[in-house]
Each structure stands twice: as structure tokens, then as C-alpha cells.
Amino acid sequence: MSLILLENVKKTYISGEINVPALRGIDLSINPGKFISFVGPSGSGKTTLLNLIGCLDKPSDGRVLVAGSDITRLNRQTAAKFRGDNIGFIFQNFNLIPVLTVYENVEYPLIMVQNVPADKRKKRILDLLEKVGMSDQKDKFPAQLSGGQKQRVAIARALVTEPKLVLADEPTANLDHHTAYKVIGLMHAMQAEFDTSFIFATHDPKIVGEAEIVLTMEDGLITKTQENPINREVN
Numbered sequence: 168m169s170l171i172l173l174e175n176v177k178k179t180y181i182s183g184e185i186n187v188p189a190l191r192g193i194d195l196s197i198n199p200g201k202f203i204s205f206v207g208p209s210g211s212g213k214t215t216l217l218n219l220i221g222c223l224d225k226p227s228d229g230r231v232l233v234a235g236s237d238i239t240r241l242n243r244q245t246a247a248k249f250r251g252d253n254i255g256f257i258f259q260n261f262n263l264i265p266v267l268t269v270y271e272n273v274e275y276p277l278i279m280v281q282n283v284p285a286d287k288r289k290k291r292i293l294d295l296l297e298k299v300g301m302s303d304q305k306d307k308f309p310a311q312l313s314g315g316q317k318q319r320v321a322i323a324r325a326l327v328t329e330p331k332l333v334l335a336d337e338p339t340a341n342l343d344h345h346t347a348y349k350v351i352g353l354m355h356a357m358q359a360e361f362d363t364s365f366i367f368a369t370h371d372p373k374i375v376g377e378a379e380i381v382l383t384m385e386d387g388l389i390t391k392t393q394e395n396p397i398n399r400e401v402n
């Protein structure tokens with residue numbers, strides 16, 4: 168079964184008197200356990216598409232199925248529960264909570280969304296912090312970390328709920344190239360370990376080659392699908 172299935176998906180934003188057609192008919196099927204990148208210039212519709220797949224917004228037309236559920240049928244509350252159970256998010260600005268430590272930031276979704284008991288929580292958080300190489304920073308606050316370190320914490324936070332799918336919108340936009348490659352490498356390692364699908368949007372052509380499947384977007388449409396052989400050392 169497809170993890171994600173989109174059928175003739177359209178999204179038009181209404182901005183005052185003007186209609187902005189952001190997606191103009193997207194058909195897409197994505198299997199579980201993949202590493203996929205949407206690329207395309209600013210304004211091509213990448214964020215809009217990720218928001219639909221992430222159940223943060225609904226299409227104007229067409230169907231969006233994630234893990235077999237038709238997200239157009241979810242109300243606000245069931246959508247929130249569905250996201251908490253199935254999807255992790257990684258953002259361009261990291262979006263860590265400044266008053267919480269590294270440990271508490273990773274713990275947060277487990278308390279808020281999934282109600283995981285304390286002993287299980289602790290093990291999962293410490294395991295993930297170890298995997299992203301942030302164990303020794305666990306008591307620091309976000310302001311004390313570099314951009315790359317923040318994004319590693321955000322990766323741990325996205326994975327702590329053991330989601331089927333992680334969505335990352337321009338996750339490397341605020342990182343230097345060396346750090347960007349390391350962060351992408353870490354996502355690959357996590358994909359291999361947990362069989363989680365990663366979907367990221369980027370307009371950085373340099374990191375495009377890091378994805379298994381590259382979908383090019385232009386003006387609200389997918390105009391090219393390209394498969395890359397992935398055979399790289401994670402460092």
C-alpha cells in the first residue's frame with residue numbers, strides 16, 4: 168500500500184480578491200521507507216504540498232491519503248491526533264522551544280501527543296539523543312547550541328514518536344554546506360534504522376543528489392521524477 172497517495176490535488180489560496188493557484192493537479196504515490204526530495208524554485212508549491220501531506224491544510228480539490236486515511240475527512244481534532252501518531256516535522260528554523268532543555272524538547276511530543284509512560288519515555292529520548300550525537304548536550308538550552316546541533320535535536324524530536332513519515336521543509340536552509348550534508352546524512356541513517364519515510368523540500372540543488380527520488384516542482388505541478396542510486400557513506 169502507498170504511504171502517500173495524491174489524486175488530482177489542487178490548492179488555490181484566496182488572498183483578498185485574488186485567487187492564487189498554488190497546486191494545479193498533483194498525482195503522486197509514495198511507498199513506505201523512502202527518502203524523497205521536492206525541489207523547485209521559491210513559489211513552486213513545495214510548502215503547500217508538504218502541508219497537505221502533513222495534514223496541516225486541506226486541498227481545494229482532489230484526494231490526499233496518508234497511511235490509508237483520507238485526510239480531507241479529518242476534523243481539526245482527529246487531524247491533530249493523526250499527525251501526532253504518524254508524522255514528525257522538521258522545520259527550517261528548527262522551532263525548538265527556547266525555555267526547554269534539549270532533553271525536554273525531545274520529550275515534549277511524547278507528553279503532549281502520545282502519553283508515553285515516564286520510564287519508556289526516558290529510554291527512548293536518551294537512545295535518540297545518542298543516535299543524533301547530542302547526549303552530552305542534553306541539559307543545554309537551544310540558545311546555547313549551533314544551527315547544526317539544533318537541527319539534530321529537531322531530528323530526534325521528529326523521530327521520538329516513531330512516526331511512519333517525517334516531513335522536513337527546507338531543513339538545511341539555515342545551515343552551512345558541510346553541516347547541511349551531515350544533517351542529511353543523519354536523516355539517511357535514521358531512515359535506514361527505523362524504516363521511516365523522509366520527505367524534504369529544498370531549493371538547494373547541492374543536496375538534491377542525496378535523495379533516492381527527486382520530484383521537481385514548477386508552478387504548482389510536478390514536472391520531473393528522477394531516481395538516484397543511493398550508495399553513500401554516512402559520516
Ligand code: ADP
Nearest residue numbers: 180182187189208209210211212213214215216
Ligand atoms: P514554495 O514552498 O515552493 O516556495 P509555496 O507552497 O509556499 O511555495 O507557495 C506556492 C504559491 O502559493 C506561491 O505563489 C505563494 O505565494 C502562494 N501562497 C502560499 N501560501 C499562501 C497563503 N497562505 N495565501 C496566499 N498565497 C499563498
Ligand code: MG
Nearest residue numbers: 213214215336
Ligand atoms: Mg516553501
